[in-house]
Amino acid sequence: MTTRKYTRPLFVGGFQVGGDAPVSIQSMLSVKSSVHIAAERQIQALVAAGCEIIRFSVMDMDDAQAISYLKRKSSVPLIADIHFDHKLAIAAIQKGIDGLRINPGNIGSRSGVESLVAIARERQVPIRIGVNGGSLPKELLHKYGHSKEAMVEAALSHVKILEDLGYYEIKISVKASDIHLMLASYRELARRVNYPLHLGLTESGTMLNGSIKSAMALGILLEEGIGDTIRVSLSADPLQEVRVAKEILINLGLRKGLKIVSCPTCGRTRINLIELAEKVEKALESFTDRNLTIAVMGCAVNGPGEAREADFGVAGGSGEALLFAKGEIVAKVPEDRLLDELIKLIEGSEA
Amino acid sequence: MTTRKYTRPLFVGGFQVGGDAPVSIQSMLSVKSSVHIAAERQIQALVAAGCEIIRFSVMDMDDAQAISYLKRKSSVPLIADIHFDHKLAIAAIQKGIDGLRINPGNIGSRSGVESLVAIARERQVPIRIGVNGGSLPKELLHKYGHSKEAMVEAALSHVKILEDLGYYEIKISVKASDIHLMLASYRELARRVNYPLHLGLTESGTMLNGSIKSAMALGILLEEGIGDTIRVSLSADPLQEVRVAKEILINLGLRKGLKIVSCPTCGRTRINLIELAEKVEKALESFTDRNLTIAVMGCAVNGPGEAREADFGVAGGSGEALLFAKGEIVAKVPEDRLLDELIKLIEGSEA
Numbered sequence: 162m163t164t165r166k167y168t169r170p171l172f173v174g175g176f177q178v179g180g181d182a183p184v185s186i187q188s189m190l191s192v193k194s195s196v197h198i199a200a201e202r203q204i205q206a207l208v209a210a211g212c213e214i215i216r217f218s219v220m221d222m223d224d225a226q227a228i229s230y231l232k233r234k235s236s237v238p239l240i241a242d243i244h245f246d247h248k249l250a251i252a253a254i255q256k257g258i259d260g261l262r263i264n265p266g267n268i269g270s271r272s273g274v275e276s277l278v279a280i281a282r283e284r285q286v287p288i289r290i291g292v293n294g295g296s297l298p299k300e301l302l303h304k305y306g307h308s309k310e311a312m313v314e315a316a317l318s319h320v321k322i323l324e325d326l327g328y329y330e331i332k333i334s335v336k337a338s339d340i341h342l343m344l345a346s347y348r349e350l351a352r353r354v355n356y357p358l359h360l361g362l363t364e365s366g367t368m369l370n371g372s373i374k375s376a377m378a379l380g381i382l383l384e385e386g387i388g389d390t391i392r393v394s395l396s397a398d399p400l401q402e403v404r405v406a407k408e409i410l411i412n413l414g415l416r417k418g419l420k421i422v423s424c425p426t427c428g429r430t431r432i433n434l435i436e437l438a439e440k441v442e443k444a445l446e447s448f449t450d451r452n453l454t455i456a457v458m459g460c461a462v463n464g465p466g467e468a469r470e471a472d473f474g475v476a477g478g479s480g481e482a483l484l485f486a487k488g489e490i491v492a493k494v495p496e497d498r499l500l501d502e503l504i505k506l507i508e509g510s511e512a
Numbered sequence: 513m514t515t516r517k518y519t520r521p522l523f524v525g526g527f528q529v530g531g532d533a534p535v536s537i538q539s540m541l542s543v544k545s546s547v548h549i550a551a552e553r554q555i556q557a558l559v560a561a562g563c564e565i566i567r568f569s570v571m572d573m574d575d576a577q578a579i580s581y582l583k584r585k586s587s588v589p590l591i592a593d594i595h596f597d598h599k600l601a602i603a604a605i606q607k608g609i610d611g612l613r614i615n616p617g618n619i620g621s622r623s624g625v626e627s628l629v630a631i632a633r634e635r636q637v638p639i640r641i642g643v644n645g646g647s648l649p650k651e652l653l654h655k656y657g658h659s660k661e662a663m664v665e666a667a668l669s670h671v672k673i674l675e676d677l678g679y680y681e682i683k684i685s686v687k688a689s690d691i692h693l694m695l696a697s698y699r700e701l702a703r704r705v706n707y708p709l710h711l712g713l714t715e716s717g718t719m720l721n722g723s724i725k726s727a728m729a730l731g732i733l734l735e736e737g738i739g740d741t742i743r744v745s746l747s748a749d750p751l752q753e754v755r756v757a758k759e760i761l762i763n764l765g766l767r768k769g770l771k772i773v774s775c776p777t778c779g780r781t782r783i784n785l786i787e788l789a790e791k792v793e794k795a796l797e798s799f800t801d802r803n804l805t806i807a808v809m810g811c812a813v814n815g816p817g818e819a820r821e822a823d824f825g826v827a828g829g830s831g832e833a834l835l836f837a838k839g840e841i842v843a844k845v846p847e848d849r850l851l852d853e854l855i856k857l858i859e860g861s862e863a
Contacts, residue, residue, distance in 0.1 A: 295821070307821060338773040338807075339821065340763055341514075344735070364773040364807065367789045371774075372720060373727040373759045380728030381735050384695070396774040396789040396808070408724045412691055422689040422715040423722075423747040438718045438747040456689075456715065457747070470646070470658060470690065 163413070165386040168357040171287045171330045173214055174238035174259035178287075178332060179357030179389045184415050186406040187214040187359070187392040188399040189242070194231060195223035201234045203399065208237050210403040211449070214390065216240040216262060219253050228256035240289070247273035254280050262289040265322040278326045287330035289359055290319040294337030294346075312337065312346035313353065320354070331356045332390070336363040340378045347382050357389035364394065371395040372405045379406075383413050419448050422471060423457035434459040434477060437499070441475070444500050448507065455503075456485075473507055475499055486510075514764070516737040519708040522638045522681045524565055525589035525610035529638075529683060530708030530740045535766050537757040538565040538710070538743040539750040540593070545582060546574035552585045554750065559588050561754040562800070565741065567591040567613060570604050579607035591640070598624035605631050613640040616673040629677045638681035640710055641670040645688030645697075660696035663688065667701060682707045683741070687714040691729045698733050708740035715745065722746040723756045730757075734764050770799050773822060774808035785810040785828060788850070792826070795851050799858065806854075824858055826850055837861075 170180025178185060188207050192199040194217040207215055219225050219241040231239060238259035243250045247269030250261055254277075261281065265274050265288070281288060292315045294307065305311040312335045323331055333356050335346040343362050351358060362378040365371035375393045382388050391409070393402045411418035423438035438457040445455060456474030476483045482499045484492040484506060494502045521531025529536060539558050543550040545568040558566055570576050570592040582590060589610035594601045598620030601612055605628075612632065616625050616639070632639060643666045645658065656662040663686045674682055684707050686697040694713050702709060713729040716722035726744045733739050742760070744753045762769035774789035789808040796806060807825030827834045833850045835843040835857060845853045 341765060364775045364809075366772045366774050367786070367793055369720065369723060369756075370759050370772065370793065372724050373756060374763050376724040376727040377731030377735075377760065377763065381732050384728075384732055394775070396786050398786075405720075405724060408721050409728065412725050412728065414692060421717045421721065423717050424715045424745070435718070435747050435749075442718055442721065458715070 163384055163386050163415075166351055167355070168389055169329070169355050171332065171357060172285065173240065173287055176214065176238045176259075178214075182389070184383065184388060184410055185213045185390040186211060186403055186410070187216060187240075187390055188212045188402045188406075189392065189394075190215065190217035191399055193224065194219065195221075195227045197227060197230050200227065200231055204231060204235045204237075204239075206400055207403060208235070210400045211407050212237065212399075212403045214238050214240060214260070216242050216392075218242045219249055222249070222252060225249055225252040225256055228253055228258050232257045232259075242291075243268070245269075247277045250277050251280055254284050254286050258286065260287050260289065262291050264290055264292070264319050266319045274322060275326065278323065278328050281330070282328060285330070287332060288323065288328070289332040289334060290316055290323075291334045291336070291359070292316045292319075292346075293363055294335075294339065294342055295363070307342070309335075309342065309345035309349045312342070313349045316350060317353065320356070329356075332359050333357075334359040334361055336361045336394075338362065338364040340374065343378050344381055347387055348385075351387045358387060359390050359392065360388040361392045361394055366396060368395060368397040368401060371397065372401075375405060376409055379409055380413065383409070383415060417450060417452045419445055419451070420454040421445075421457060422454060424459050437475070437477060440500060441503065444504060445507070453507065455507075473503065473510075475503055514735055514737050514766075516739075517702055518706070519740055520680070520706050522683065522708060523636065524591065524638055527565065527589045527610075529565075533740070535734065535739060535761055536564040536741040537562060537754055537761070538567060538591075538741055539563045539753045539757075540743065540745075541566065541568035542750055544575065545570065546572075546578045548578060548581050551578065551582055555582060555586045555588075555590075557751055558754060559586070561751045562758050563588065563750075563754045565589050565591060565611070567593050567743075569593045570600055573600070573603060576600055576603040576607055579604055579609050583608045583610075593642075594619070596620075598628045601628050602631055605635050605637050609637065611638050611640065613642050615641055615643070615670050617670045625673060626677065629674065629679050632681070633679060636681070638683060639674065639679070640683040640685060641667055641674075642685045642687070642710070643667045643670070643697075644714055645686075645690065645693055646714070658693070660693065660700050663693070663697035664700045664704065668704065671705070671707070680707075683710050684708075685710040685712055687712045687745075689713065689715040691725065694729050695732055698738055699736075702738045709738060710741050710743065711739040712743045712745055717747060719746060719748040719752060722748065723752075726756060727760055730760055731764065734760070734766060768801060768803045770796055770802070771805045772796070772808060773805060775810050788826070788828060791851060792854065795855060796858070804858065806858075824854065824861075826854055 168179035194200045240260040241253040241258045242262040297311050301311040337343040362375050365374045393405045410416035421442050441457050454471040456471035458476040474485045483490050519530035545551045591611035592604040592609045593613040648662050652662040688694040713726050716725045744756045761767035772793050792808050805822040807822035809827040825836045834841050
């Protein structure tokens with residue numbers, strides 16, 4: 162499989178990112194954090210979906226104040242995303258935030274940054290430097306054009322500010338909405354630094370298209386061994402971001418979970434395979450702690466053979482279906498009992 | 513961008529695959545080809561969606577007979593997928609098929625293969641050799657395990673049969689449902705041969721998850737320059753396969769088309785961005801012949817700046833929105849007129 166590039170580990174709250182930690186999943190609140198109940202509900206839904214780090218915008222002192230409340234309600238680390246105001250960042254730390262996403266070069270005066278780094282060091286709060294292809298400094302755009310050089314130099318200029326203050330609890334992201342620019346920027350950055358990288362394709366779009374683009378962009382880098390934590394950005398419910406991120410990691414072998422393989426329908430198919438595959442996927446959603454591959458095949462001829470590598474599977478016929486385990490047929494069942502029997506078979510195998 | 517590996521071009525009907533041809537999109541009928549009307553309708557829907565080569569199973573002489581009818585009804589090349597029966601393959605060629613997917617090693621006797629290759633040569637019908645991770649020969653599985661070596665040796669053994677007969681109009685696929693096996697097999701094959709490669713992740717699953725997996729698998733190879741024609745296999749309507757394939761190619765810069773970038777919602781968002789992005793995407797579906805990037809942004813603060821690289825864009829406010837072109841604001845419009853004004857702006861730019 163893939164060898165991951167080794168990065169310097171850091172801790173967001175008690176949660177390790179980088180080093181030998183598995184690639185983690187992040188998402189972002191779509192509600193304002195100062196609306197306590199809505200934010201709390203969204204945090205809990207994200208955690209239930211498998212989100213491991215949650216970020217939110219802190220735009221004013223109300224949002225910063227809300228941190229102490231949300232910290233009590235969250236079982237996962239929280240990160241505050243703050244622009245241009247080191248006082249908000251200091252307030253966020255004082256309220257107990259686990260991590261910051263700020264760019265030291267534009268968060269405030271030199272003395273402001275020094276105060277911020279002093280308290281970040283004292284409270285062990287790591288900082289993500291987040292460069293975005295859409296908001297590069299004019300002088301870098303002028304010097305390099307809209308290129309990986311501009312992206313990486315922007316990131317490294319922020320890094321240098323922290324390093325000059327002796328602070329190394331750093332993660333970096335260089336997000337862009339264009340896949341080629343995003344890939345080139347992360348590859349160059351991975352060559353230049355050993356800080357953990359937060360991967361993201363920004364403004365990737367709507368549910369399906371954004372998932373396709375993010376899967377390509379993140380998948381390409383992760384398969385090369387680049388990336389320590391990921392956020393899939395979608396114009397969709399943040400819960401969907403977590404779902405897509407999980408699917409990416411599971412299928413690259415970077416996380417345990419259920420893989421469903423199912424054949425495309427063809428002239429040979431005699432059952433409603435599309436519906437069956439969707440149903441199997443839904444029925445097995447809760448099996449997240451085991452590495453299982455389940456095959457859902459349209460025909461009994463190729464089914465068991467083609468899914469030999471699957472742990473369990475079903476192959477449809479006319480009205481009845483075959484259940485199989487490791488490529489061997491174990492039962493023939495009527496189609497309407499197929500799901501129950503499959504689940505029974507999987508649960509029985511846990512013992 | 514990516515440099516594509518040069519492959520020996522071939523022609524499916526008049527349609528070039530490999531060489532300097534753009535990466536093409538294939539799909540497969542989910543209805544039986546001998547059901548003329550259903551097959552004809554599906555072919556026309558696939559063509560309208562952007563499918564460039566259509567394959568279908570030919571399982572019996574009825575299916576082979578249907579080819580002459582379907583050829584008259586199709587504006588794109590048709591490929592017959594045939595197993596274990598060289599007589600069906602010969603019949604398919606006689607009925608006018610443009611390409612075959614067969615494995616010469618198990619299509620029939622030596623003399624049968626010779627007759628088949630003779631008529632394929634005469635009618636200039638290329639052959640795709642399609643190895644599938646789920647149906648590898650027992651002796652190769654025994655020798656190599658379920659590995660890229662088994663996949664590639666299986667493919668090359670079929671290739672050798674055709675080469676020994678002096679026939680080189682060959683495409684190859686080595687599909688698997690596991691991404692790592694699929695990637696390793698195609699990479700090894702690309703190192704060993706210069707025949708055009710047909711990429712696919714087989715049995716990839718349901719609509720969303722299958723799209724995510726296919727986008728990763730195909731995206732990784734295409735970004736490396738491997739792949740001449742692709743099929744996304746989904747347990748879903750074949751039209752969706754074409755939609756996903758287009759999205760993959762457009763976003764890798766391998767095909768013209770519309771890119772929508774849209775931001776994830778955050779605490780700053782004051783409009784229904786998810787709905788707006790979906791609407792913009794739908795409204796602009798027909799703009800397939802231009803390379804346009806449209807940004808759909810949630811806030812007027814970051815919107816125009818972050819989408820500076822987009823050709824056109826909208827940034828939402830409260831009840832009204834900004835329209836911009838190349839990062840410059842060109843109009844402020846009420847939210848309910850936003851779509852119409854955007855389309856007018858884009859259409860006006862064609863003149």
